[in-house]
Each structure stands twice: as C-alpha cells, then as structure tokens.
Amino acid sequence: MAASNVILCGICDAQHTSHVADYWCPECDEGLCSTCKNHHGVSKASRQHGIISIDDYKKLPAEICKIEQNCTEHDKKFQMFCPRHDQLCCIMCVSENHKECTGMFLIDEAIKSSRTSTLFDSLEKSLKDIQENIERVVKDREANLVEIKQQHLKSLHNIKDTRQKLNSRLDDLEKHMIDNLNSTETQLKLKIVTLLNKLSEKKNEIEILKTNLMSVKQHGSDLQAFIGSKMLEKDVAEELKYVKNISKDDGFSQFGLKCQIDDKIIDILSNIIRFGSIKIEKSKSPIVIGVGHEKQAQFFTAVQPRSKSIDDITASLIGEFSVLAGKSSSCITGLSVFPDGRMIFADCYYNNRLVIVHNDGTLDCEIPLSPLLPFDVTCIDDKTVAVTTLFQHKVVIVDTENRQVTNAIKTGRCRGITYRQGQLFYCAIEKGIHAINVSNNKVRTIVEDYTIKTDWSYITTSGENIFYTGYGSTVKCYSIRGEKRWEYKDTSILSCAWGITVDQHGIVYVILNRDVVLISADGKKNRTLLTGENGIQESYGIYLHTNKLYVVSFTGQFLQFKMA
Structure with a gap:
C-alpha cells in the first residue's frame, strides 16, 4: 500500500493524469478509478480479476497487501503451489527447482474455494483456542x-x-x-x-x-x-x-x-542472626495449555497432584474448643477460614450472628445480622465474606471490619456457598448450582439440578471442579462449565450428606451426622475416616486448611485434626 492514504489510479497515472482510485485490483496490484474500472472489467486480459473497493483494500493488514502476485526471480505470474516446499511457483520455478516435487496443483483451482476451505475454520478455531x-x-x-x-x-x-x-x-x-x-x-x-x-x-x-x-x-x-x-x-x-x-x-x-x-x-x-527466612516456593502451574489442529475444543485442565489413595489418609486430633456462646443455644451451620487463619462461623436460628475467632479459639469479634438468619459463609478476602440466608432468599456481602452488610443479592432459596476467582457458587434449592459474578452481581446457572431439595446442601470447589451434596445420600462433581464428572450415592454409608470439602488430591470429605466419610477423586470408592468415637457430633461445617481438617458441631464444639 502507498505511504499516503490517497491511492491514485494506476492506469491514469501511466497516462500522466491524476485520479483518485475507487477500486483496487490485487492481481494487477494497482488502483482503478471508476472509468478505468469499467475498461478493466471488459478487457479480455483482466475481466476475470477480482477487484475490491479501495475502502476494503485499506482494511487489509499491511503484510497481506505486500503479497507479491509475480515471482520476483523470474518476473512471471505465480501459477502453481508446491506443498513439499510450501511455496508459490511460476512456470520457470517449476522447471528449474521443482521437477522432482509431487502433489503440485494450480493456484487458480485452489483459490476458488479458499474462503470456504477448512483451513480458515482451523485457523479461526486455533485463534479462539489461543485467546x-x-x-x-x-x-x-x-x-x-x-x-x-x-x-x-x-x-x-x-x-x-x-x-x-x-x-x-x-x-x-x-x-x-x-x-x-x-x-x-x-x-x-x-x-x-x-x-x-x-x-x-x-x-x-x-x-x-x-x-x-x-x-x-x-x-x-x-x-x-x-x-x-x-x-x-x-x-x-x-x-x-x-x-x-x-x-x-x-x-x-x-x-x-x-x-x-x-x-x-x-x-x-x-548466635541468632535472623528472625526467620522468606522463601519462594515454585511449582508447576496447575493448568496446562491445549491448542492444536489435532484436538477439538482445547481448554485448560486442572493438573492433579500425585494421586493419593483414601486408604492412606489418617487424622489425629490436635485441638478443640467451644465457639463462644450467644444469648441462646448455638446453631452453627456454616464454617470458613480467612487467608490469615482466622475462622468464621455462621450461627443460625437463635443468635443470628457471625462469630470470628483466632486459631486458638479466642474471640476476634461477633457480627449481629438479625433479622437475617445466616446459613453458610465463605471468605472472599481477608475482610469480606458472603453469607447465604435461610429464609430471606438472598446472599449478603459483609464487611467484617466495619461489621456491616454492604450488598444484598436476590437469589431465591439458597444454602451452601463457596468463593472461587471472583465468583460465588451456591446451591439453589430445586434449581441447581448458580454462580454470582462479584464485580457486577450477575447471576447465572451452572448446573440445572432439580433434585437439590434438602436444606442441608453444601458446596465447594477445587481446580476446575465443583462438588456438592444433593438430595439424601448424593454427592456430585461437575466442571465449572457445568459438565458432569461423576455422581456418588450409597445409602448404606451416606444416609444424609451435609458439609463438604476437598483436598489437593481431589479426595472429597463429606460430613454425615457423626461421621466424616472420604470419597475417592474418581467418585468410585468411599471410606469412613472419623466417627463419634473421635469426638464427631452432629455437624454441618467442615473445612480443610493447609494440612488440617476443621469440623464444627451444630452446638459449637470445634475439632481440629492433623491430616497425614
């Protein structure tokens, strides 16, 4: 393309007159005014040339505009394409350099279907994958x-x-x-x-x-x-x-x-010359890149750590305390952990409050939410939490520093909730799994599941997967895009599945009244890890934090287990 935005008609310019070009002929590699365009269209040598408007020509990338129509070595028009060398050839090129090449074909035949070829679809798909x-x-x-x-x-x-x-x-x-x-x-x-x-x-x-x-x-x-x-x-x-x-x-x-x-x-x-040390922990990214023509719909997939059997997992009690009592009996239905290790409990029914404690059980603060009944809670950052409400049909955002509700999002009947990368995933009763975009409060459906009927459905995420407890004894696993991974149901073990959490190996921990049950990462096996003999009471809140398992009973008895 000319350096100036104004392109002149090449034919007129050859006759020493200047007219602005309205069209462009890629094969002649020159502009045409309206008059010359008519002559160009009836000339036997050029009537088959595909001309375009000058405006469309200016929209083409500079690299495309620089494509030569003729062989620079022999100054002859390209007529053939050599797949072996991935090269355009004129007649002289074929005779001199491509005598032994097979599979060569005429360019004129190929370009007729170039716009509808699978190559464009493949390129578009690859670009979409890359994006x-x-x-x-x-x-x-x-x-x-x-x-x-x-x-x-x-x-x-x-x-x-x-x-x-x-x-x-x-x-x-x-x-x-x-x-x-x-x-x-x-x-x-x-x-x-x-x-x-x-x-x-x-x-x-x-x-x-x-x-x-x-x-x-x-x-x-x-x-x-x-x-x-x-x-x-x-x-x-x-x-x-x-x-x-x-x-x-x-x-x-x-x-x-x-x-x-x-x-x-x-x-x-x-002798002690430093308080401690700060180290950089470097590991392989938990995602892999997938692009290429040989695969369909390439996406990132979570890379699971080295697999671990549910039979290898052990738990030992290392601490316990009672959540500070409220005005009435505690009814702890939700548990989450802040980035700094503090814990937050949803005390439903009678006390209508959130309770924040340090990891040794000492009280940090109480946040009254009456008349709201906080059911489940999840931490968004070090001071902000999201809370589902039992009968108010909404999720509220709470600033724990100011102890104020800063936002309320209508959701319908909602129960368990968890936070992941700017989104809140929650269990919608008789509807399924929904997600809220925290930045704009937009709600969308991830999984349609009308079997979620219990008031005790809880949810968690790990990598690209969502795990939740459904009706009765059901535990389900879906991708964050709503693709079903597996469903586990065993009434002999899971008479009623409640709180749920998952470790780095994809092993699911489900709390069942007075038991904590493990489900393998593929959803095919189970094992009872903890029972009433280990101190487990009727409980709904369960959470994995680093290598520790937290379980809180309905009445506020908190147990901390070291996992190995």
Whole structure:
C-alpha cells in the first residue's frame, strides 16, 4: 500500500493524469478509478480479476497487501503451489527447482474455494483456542497474585504473632527474675538487719556494764568493790564469749547479689542472626495449555497432584474448643477460614450472628445480622465474606471490619456457598448450582439440578471442579462449565450428606451426622475416616486448611485434626 492514504489510479497515472482510485485490483496490484474500472472489467486480459473497493483494500493488514502476485526471480505470474516446499511457483520455478516435487496443483483451482476451505475454520478455531488459553492464563496469574497477597498477609500475621509471643514470654521471664531478685535481696537484708539489732542491744548492755563498773570502783566500799568486780567479771566474760562467736552468726557473712542471665537468652542476642527466612516456593502451574489442529475444543485442565489413595489418609486430633456462646443455644451451620487463619462461623436460628475467632479459639469479634438468619459463609478476602440466608432468599456481602452488610443479592432459596476467582457458587434449592459474578452481581446457572431439595446442601470447589451434596445420600462433581464428572450415592454409608470439602488430591470429605466419610477423586470408592468415637457430633461445617481438617458441631464444639 502507498505511504499516503490517497491511492491514485494506476492506469491514469501511466497516462500522466491524476485520479483518485475507487477500486483496487490485487492481481494487477494497482488502483482503478471508476472509468478505468469499467475498461478493466471488459478487457479480455483482466475481466476475470477480482477487484475490491479501495475502502476494503485499506482494511487489509499491511503484510497481506505486500503479497507479491509475480515471482520476483523470474518476473512471471505465480501459477502453481508446491506443498513439499510450501511455496508459490511460476512456470520457470517449476522447471528449474521443482521437477522432482509431487502433489503440485494450480493456484487458480485452489483459490476458488479458499474462503470456504477448512483451513480458515482451523485457523479461526486455533485463534479462539489461543485467546481462551491466554484468558485462562490471565485469570490464573491474577488468582496467583491474590494467593501471594493472602500468603503475604498470613506470613505477616505469623511474624507479628511470633514476636508478640516472644515479647510475652520474655516479659514473664523478666518478671520472674525481678521477683526472685527482690526476694533474695529481702532475705539478705533480713539476716544483716537481725545481726545489727542484736549488736545494738549488746552495745546497750556494754554501756550499762561500764557504768556499773565505774560506780562500784568510785563509790563502793572495799567489800562491795571486791564482790562487785567478781560479779561484773562473769558478765564481761559472757560478753567476750558472744564477741568471739559473733562470726558464726549467719548475718556476719559477706553477702552479695549476682545476676546470671541464662545462656539461652544470651544465644538470642549473639548466635541468632535472623528472625526467620522468606522463601519462594515454585511449582508447576496447575493448568496446562491445549491448542492444536489435532484436538477439538482445547481448554485448560486442572493438573492433579500425585494421586493419593483414601486408604492412606489418617487424622489425629490436635485441638478443640467451644465457639463462644450467644444469648441462646448455638446453631452453627456454616464454617470458613480467612487467608490469615482466622475462622468464621455462621450461627443460625437463635443468635443470628457471625462469630470470628483466632486459631486458638479466642474471640476476634461477633457480627449481629438479625433479622437475617445466616446459613453458610465463605471468605472472599481477608475482610469480606458472603453469607447465604435461610429464609430471606438472598446472599449478603459483609464487611467484617466495619461489621456491616454492604450488598444484598436476590437469589431465591439458597444454602451452601463457596468463593472461587471472583465468583460465588451456591446451591439453589430445586434449581441447581448458580454462580454470582462479584464485580457486577450477575447471576447465572451452572448446573440445572432439580433434585437439590434438602436444606442441608453444601458446596465447594477445587481446580476446575465443583462438588456438592444433593438430595439424601448424593454427592456430585461437575466442571465449572457445568459438565458432569461423576455422581456418588450409597445409602448404606451416606444416609444424609451435609458439609463438604476437598483436598489437593481431589479426595472429597463429606460430613454425615457423626461421621466424616472420604470419597475417592474418581467418585468410585468411599471410606469412613472419623466417627463419634473421635469426638464427631452432629455437624454441618467442615473445612480443610493447609494440612488440617476443621469440623464444627451444630452446638459449637470445634475439632481440629492433623491430616497425614
């Protein structure tokens, strides 16, 4: 294409006149005005040329416009195509360089059907695949950024919490040391003061003896002086004996106080050179890219970690506490965990509240939601949660810092809820699985499932999959695009499936009244992991956080198990 936006008619220009071109002939590689276009269309040499408007020509990519119509080496028109060399050829090219090539065909035959060929469909499909892959990579990387932010907040909390514990422990040790110092000083002072008091009494006694001695000596008769001196001699002897033995008194010792700091404390000051370390954990991305002509509808698929059997999983109780009681009996129907490790409980029916606690069970805050009845809860970020309501037919968004409802989304009857990459997935009674776009509150149907009839349907996600408990003893797995993976039903094991969570291996944990049941990643096997003998009571809330399993009973008894 010419550098200027104005393209002149090539025929007129050859005749030294200037007319703006209205059309373009790709084969002649020049513009045509309206008059020359008519001549061009009736000329025997060019009547078969496919001309286009100049406006359409300007819309073509620059690389396409630069395509040569003639062979640059022989200055002859391209007539053949060589599949072996993927090259356009003129007659001279064929005779000189492609004598041994097979499968060559005329370009004129091929270009007639080029617009309707499968190549365009294949290219369009490939471009669509590429675009979808890029979009998924963008979403995955954005999710990774969110995850890094969450890990940053969690690490920051861990650092500050450790520092606080260190300060608290050092304060306790310091107080104990100072108390011991004060007590020791008091003991030593008491011993010395006791001796000083005795000596003070002795001084008084000596003064009396001195006075008596002088009185007898100066004023007594000879007989009195004789007998008196003998009497005083005994008293002086007693005092001499006391002075000689005074060194044996405990208060006579030379006392001193010495403060000896424990070597482990000194190690903190001298040997410990850092508080900890920050490391980058790098692993293979949980998605794979799929594009190519040999496959249909290529998408990212979740890459599962190395498979693990449900028979290899063990759980050991490492902690328990009771959720702080409300005004009435607790009815805990939902559980979720913030990025910093705090837990949030939905206390339905009587207390109408959310309860946030630290990982040791101490209370962070309570958020009253009356008259709403919070059924299930999921964390969106470190301060925002989404809550389904039992009878109000809506999902509410709650700012836990301000303890205020910031948004309400009408949904119909909804129960279990979970958050994934900007979307809220929830169980819609007698409708199926729906998703809410958090950015615009738009609701769409993911899975149509009219068998969801129970008030105790819960949901979770892992990778590209959705898992939920349905009617009776059913557990179902769908992709996030609504494609059914598997369905598991066993009335002998799952008489009524309630809370649900899933680990990194795709193994599903379902809570059943007083049991926690495992279902294999392919939905074909089950195993009872925990029972009432392990402390499991009637429970609905279950959650996997790192390598720990959390279970909270309906009455608020919280159990923490270490998974291995």
